[in-house]
Amino acid sequence: AQSVAQPEDQVNVAEGNPLTVKCTYSVSGNPYLFWYVQYPNRGLQFLLKYITGDNLVKGSYGFEAEFNKSQTSFHLKKPSALVSDSALYFCAVRDNAGNNRKLIWGLGTSLAVNP
């Protein structure tokens, strides 16, 4: 069965330091992978996606994510964190093969960037 995991409920980083928010997945076919961000009292906003091609995907607000097929991971990264990056981050995966191709959401990781 397909699944997605965000192993850290919370990540704390200092402003200016690099940040990583982790996501691992399990699918039977090839994955479609997505990252979304949710600011307080707002809806989710799409950051980036991996469908095929280059393993390093660049997205909005300076974020990027690296698809690693052997480790079944799709970690979100940013070279230099901003206080305004503090938010809830969701990873989502869809299996592009098999009978179950529904979009599966992770439970979210709360990112706190400290000044």
Add this chain to the structure above:
Amino acid sequence: NAGVTQTPKFQVLKTGQSMTLQCAQDMNHNSMYWYRQDPGMGLRLIYYSASEGTTDKGEVPNGYNVSRLNKREFSLRLESAAPSQTSVYFCASSEALGQYSNQPQHFGDGTRLSIL
């Protein structure tokens, strides 16, 4: 450009009351979705509409009904509210035509619903 608009933003109901949550998108998107977000549970799909005129159950449809009124509007109805339906409800839309797509979803800012 408003994107996805949800009304109301907040609502308090008594157990057994009914209400309809409204959602409209102005992006000419084909697919629309209703989710609920609860602490520790992430996002759970209630119902979706892969195209105008079609609706399908998601992960947690019990206690809810939906109507895809036209291409722009997708409403969610609670016929007899229960405390377990206290949640934040999000509507989303996507260019995707059909259930399975690599197109991203665009979300409204949610309706915060409390049922006493």
